[in-house]
Amino acid sequence: MWLYFAKRTILAVAIIAIAVTLLFLMIMAVPGDPAVVMLGPRATLEMKEQLHQQMGLDKPLVVQIGTFFGGLLRGDLGFDVFSRRPVADIVFEQLPYTIELILVSILWAVVIAVPLGCFSAMRRNTLVDHVVGVVTVATIAIPSFVMAVYAVLIFAVSLRWLPAIGVGNGFWDGLTYLVLPAFAIGIGWVGYISRLVRASMLEILGENHVRTARSFGISEWRIVARYALPLAILPTVTILGIGVAWLLSSAVFIEVVFARPGIGALIVNAVNTRNYPVVMGVVLVSTVIIVTATTLSDLVNAFLDPRTREKL
Amino acid sequence: MTHDDPTPPPSSSRPLLEICDLNLDFGTPRGRIHALRNVSLDVPAAQVVGIVGESGSGKSTLAYTVMGLLAENADVTAGSILFEGRDLLTMTAQGRRSLLGDRLSMIFQDPMTALNPVRTIESQMIDIQHHEQGSRSEKRARAVDMLHRVGIPDPKNRLGAYPHQFSGGMRQRVCIAMALLVKPALLVADEPTTALDATLEVQIIHLLKDLQKEIGCSILFVSHHLGAVAELCDRVAVMYAGEVVEQGAVRDIFRNPAHPYTRALLECDPGRIRKSTRTLPTIPGEVPSLLGAKVGCIFRTRCQHAFDRCVQENPVEYRIGVDQVARCHLLGQERLVSA
Amino acid sequence: MVSFEADTPEINDAIDTGAFGAFLRQLCKNRLGTLGGVLVVLIAAIAVLAPLIVTHDPIQIMVGPRLAAPSLDFLLGTDQLGRDTFSRVIMGGRIPLLVAFASLGGALAVGVVLGLIAGFGPRWLDNLLLLIFDTIRSFPSIIFALAIIALLGPSLVNIILVIAITCMPGYARVARTQAQALQSSEYIAAERSMGAGTTRILAVHVLPNVIGPLVILVSMDVPAVIATSAGLSFLGMGVRPPTPDWGAILNDGYSYINQTPWIVIAGGIPIILATLGFTFLGEALRDMFDPKLRKDL
DSSP states (O other): OHHHHHHHHHHHHHHHHHHHHHHHHHHHHSSSOHHHHHHOTTSOHHHHHHHHHHHTTTSOHHHHHHHHHHHHHTTOOOBOTTTOOBHHHHHHHHHHHHHHHHHHHHHHHHHHHHHHHHHHHHTTTSHHHHHHHHHHHHHHHSOHHHHHHHHIIIIIIISOOSOOSSOOSSHHHHHHHHHHHHHHHHHHHHHHHHHHHHHHHHHHHTSHHHHHHHHTTOOHHHIIIIIIHHHHTHHHHHHHHHHHHHHHHHHHHHHHHTTOOSHHHHHHHHHHTTOHHHHHHHHHHHHHHHHHHHHHHHHHHHHHSHHHHHHO | OGGGSOOOOOOTTSOSEEEEEEEEEEEETTEEEEEEEEEEEEEOTTOEEEEEOOTTSSHHHHHHHHHTOOOTTEEEEEEEEEETTEEGGGSOHHHHHHHBTTTEEEEOSOTTTSSOTTSOHHHHHHHTTTTSOSOHHHHHHHHHHHHHHTTOSSHHHHTTSOGGGSOHHHHHHHHHHHHHHTOOSEEEEESTTTTSOHHHHHHHHHHHHHHHHHHTOEEEEEESOHHHHHHHOSEEEEEETTEEEEEEEHHHHHHSOOSHHHHHHHHHOGGGOOSOOSSOOOOOSOOOOOBSOOOSOTTGGGOTTOOHHHHHSOOOOEEETTTEEEOOHHHHHHHOOBO | OOOOOOOOHHHHHHHHTOOHHHHHHHHHHSHHHHHHHHHHHHHHHHHHHHHHHOSSOTTOTTSSOTTOOOOSSSTTOBOTTOOBHHHHHHHHTHHHHHHHHHHHHHHHHHHHHHHHHHHHSOHHHHHHHHHHHHHHHHSOHHHHHHHHHHHHOSOHHHHHHHHHHHHHHHHHHHHHHHHHHHHTSHHHHHHHHTTOOHHHHIIIIIHHHHHHHHHHHHHHHHHHHHHHHHHHHHTTOSSOTTSOOHHHHHHHHHHTTTTOHHHHHHHHHHHHHHHHHHHHHHHHHHHHHOTTOOSOO
């Protein structure tokens, strides 16, 4: 168990390290003064001087990367070129909003999609299954920002059922502000997860142990829920880990459309104002989140299956 | 509808399972495969009936038809399967399922995959007792007792284990324990020893024999291993290419095989070869394709004794002795006793 | 469960003959695939013939009043700068389609080369390339794209470049797996024993086998790339205004969603139709050529 955990952690750290190195090299590859590239055109002369000194631009590249990493390890992501506040503070201030949005979106999607996938698998090749199939493909295909804009148009502008802009005050009010954004992000996931569950459910339902359960007259719903689902859910857990990357990408659009705070809105704003340290900070933090989520989903997956749990 | 059916009381003279003139097709993109043709077979109460044949002879298909576990492309075109006097094929799905795990249970070929990998033996063994009364702890006690009877050492502690923590032989014992735990009237065993090595096979056969006597159930025992059938069964049916070509008491069939296919099968059994030889005897030719309609004897392409009549008409069952029937025109010529 | 194999080998036969007619007939059997194919052809035709279809100059401001409602003259009304929305929508498909074809083509070419190098090259190189592929895949695509655009500035070339970089590792991985499977196959060994060089083996035997599944993967990525491209221009990080682009139209309209909802409707519908069309077509292609291939490879 601990060995596997350690292996995965080392791999995760390696990937993050390579990602950071790639980013650093990319900055270096852009023609011009690296300090200017890193800080953006809005930085003051004084900040550039400071960064020059800090980076030791006269020293070899390896040393520069080392200095860069050293800063990161101390949690130093640089400073906002306008407010001079540490980038780390700004990013972690915005992060909870994004995480809340992502979690709520994926939660409702899973709650709807898993039973839907099971249902489709049990009714495979019926009209209902085909209709669900077409609708789910369609929801996967439609980009989340288009979904978001249309959700605003229908439910906020035309019907005036739900608020669209901002995050609201307090828990319950905040929840009503979450409905449309979470819908826009989650609907595609309902399609994706239900298809995934359907496919793996069909595979599992053809396995021998399900036949054994059937030979004892155990009802089909019980077989699906208790015998097949614990196995059929495993690919979904993996996808959810990888899916954090897509969720973060959708969050960028959703936060812009609904004028919500979060790291998506933060990076768009930072790109628009050429506030490069903030841009890099968001990229780094989101990469760390994604690598962590992928590693975590692999671990959870290994734990959910008693056959691999033992080998952990 | 089954509930309108007045269920006749199971009389002692009547077999537990009567398969009558069963025909079954598989629909495939290339056409219909006639997997079972005119199969008639009885399983008397408290007896063990073996079904032998090569791979593809339809013996497993027959077992699955009895259990109602066939794939969706299977289609019974004619015949009936009377179990305790009620036709399984005309029952509702619900009515049929209520028999499974209660009056009927099954052991499968591959013990490595027959158990759910993510649930403990305990939860699976308690689950299958869903027809039975009693609390969880009573069901658990019954499970422990049955595991003990099939020879699982330390059953109390092993109950909480997952299937992958057992060896193949032990898993098949667990499967047998599960199948007998529900006290079935008929146990269907589909090649339960094929996936095991020889010493384990003998152990499992003995175990089945003992438990069958103890519980008093009938067994429909599907196997391609003649030795196992001879050891365990009271009666045997020989299947070839979807037909029962010969059936009768085990002793008669093994001593006095009437059908050329049965004879060939017995000659090929390594256990019965007396002379020392370097080459194992085989039946020349291949099992014919079961696609499309067939006229004449199905075995004629591989039969040394085939003659004109075998091409023209399908042989009926000829009775030999008291309790042995075979489908072969040779018997009609020799004895002219038609069943 | 007892079952006779119900696979349909004739589906694959129809394609193996290489007859384009047989392919089309097969595609027509799949109703959604047909719908997808029709949508794709329609959208592509409109994009190509756009200059002949437009009723006004799509970038000319004040061809009409600001934010006018749809009328016979301005079929989909006008935007906040008095530009004709219909003409902008018609022209607006060119950028996403161009981005999709250029970036996926580039990603495919680079991905195949790197994948084959990883598959046939020494082990250390394979491991290094794999680690790099995994790293690139662990960047969140839109956030990564925004970072690159922040550094290099928004331009058509940069958008194509960013999307190509994020799509490439997926193809490289598939190419690598295929190459490795082929490398251990007997006919490659036979070819080698007859003195064929690695280049010849790659070009004659491996490449055709690798390209097949990849083309399907690429066709399934088209909708996602169109979405990314439109998304970036929705965020104002796409091609510079006033170039018409569906995402930009949607963004322009969103500011006036209360007064003139037809602009967002006009900007969003083509994005939906394009992504649906390519998705249905891609799924049909996958089902026809390789039912086992999964998108999440």
